[in-house]
Amino acid sequence: MNAAQMIVLRNRTPFEPFEIRLSDGTLIRVEHPYNIATGQDSPTCIIYQDDNQMHIVAYRNITEVITAATAS
Numbered sequence: 790m791n792a793a794q795m796i797v798l799r800n801r802t803p804f805e806p807f808e809i810r811l812s813d814g815t816l817i818r819v820e821h822p823y824n825i826a827t828g829q830d831s832p833t834c835i836i837y838q839d840d841n842q843m844h845i846v847a848y849r850n851i852t853e854v855i856t857a858a859t860a861s
Contacts, residue, residue, distance in 0.1 A: 790851040792831045798854065799825045809836070809846065810853040817844055 798807060799822045809817045817836055819825060827834035836844045 790848050790854060792827050792829055792834065792848065795825065795827050795834055795848070796829065798856075799827075805857050807857075808855040809851055810855065811846065812850045812852050817846070 801822075804822045806818065806820045809819065811817070817838075819836060820839065824837045824839075825834055826837075832849070833845055833847050836846060838844070
């Protein structure tokens with residue numbers, strides 16, 4: 790996973806929620822496209838949660854992205 794791939798996921802129309810699994814086993818759900826901030830060449834993204842939590846995630850630590858298509 791890299792920033793360009795994350796931007797593609799974020800910009801899908803219609804947007805479909807997805808989950809990100811990190812190398813430590815953490816699972817982060819992304820419900821809305823405006824919950825993700827990243828730059829085109831950034832090594833990290835910021836994921837905001839509805840409960841006011843924020844995760845700064847290094848792309849190198851993302852082991853899996855689970856979408857509706859990959860979950861089935």
